[in-house]
Amino acid sequence: MENSGLQNPKIELSTTWIENLAIEEINMNESGIVDLHEHLNPVHYLEESSIDFMNQIRDKIEFYISRFNQYRGQQTSGHIKIFKISNTVNDFMLFRNSLRLIFARRANDVISIAFISNGKDLLAPRLKMDDSFGGEGVHEIQAHVGPFNEITWRFHGEVVNMDAMVKHYLSEFIKQSAQ
Numbered sequence: 001m002e003n004s005g006l007q008n009p010k011i012e013l014s015t016t017w018i019e020n021l022a023i024e025e026i027n028m029n030e031s032g033i034v035d036l037h038e039h040l041n042p043v044h045y046l047e048e049s050s051i052d053f054m055n056q057i058r059d060k061i062e063f064y065i066s067r068f069n070q071y072r073g074q075q076t077s078g079h080i081k082i083f084k085i086s087n088t089v090n091d092f093m094l095f096r097n098s099l100r101l102i103f104a105r106r107a108n109d110v111i112s113i114a115f116i117s118n119g120k121d122l123l124a125p126r127l128k129m130d131d132s133f134g135g136e137g138v139h140e141i142q143a144h145v146g147p148f149n150e151i152t153w154r155f156h157g158e159v160v161n162m163d164a165m166v167k168h169y170l171s172e173f174i175k176q177s178a179q
């Protein structure tokens with residue numbers, strides 16, 4: 001017998017979209033307002049995707065920061081702290097030794113990543129060995145809307161591997177904030 005995928009416990013299915021369709025239909029029946037074209041407009045999907053992408057980044061970073069701080073032990077002066085940024089949906093920053101690493105949703109399709117040193121100097125993370133710290137400016141991860149409103153997140157046109165990205169920025173932050 002063929003496995004349909006729904007019976008496989010290893011497959012995680014996101015049901016948010018179908019739940020939203022059911023709620024919209026109930027609301028449509030109660031209000032009498034019908035929007036037959038909303039699912040074709042990527043704006044809603046971009047907002048949902050950017051919030052989800054930022055939450056995933058923050059969850060991974062919180063996990064690794066917790067592990068890092070745990071290995072540092074009782075030396076709390078070198079611990080990394082994470083803060084939410086007020087008046088935003090889910091922007092956040094890391095802080096250690098007067099260095100901040102900020103992840104911010106500048107728009108539904110743009111996430112910016114930058115360092116702030118001494119509370120005022122905006123610096124860019126290095127991307128390769130011969131780059132100097134603080135060079136290029138703010139890094140931007142941009143949404144790309146593909147067929148069927150599929151959204152991928154890209155850096156310099158390349159699809160982002162979230163695990164590699166988190167490892168890179170967190171490693172850069174830890175190395176630069178240790179000084």
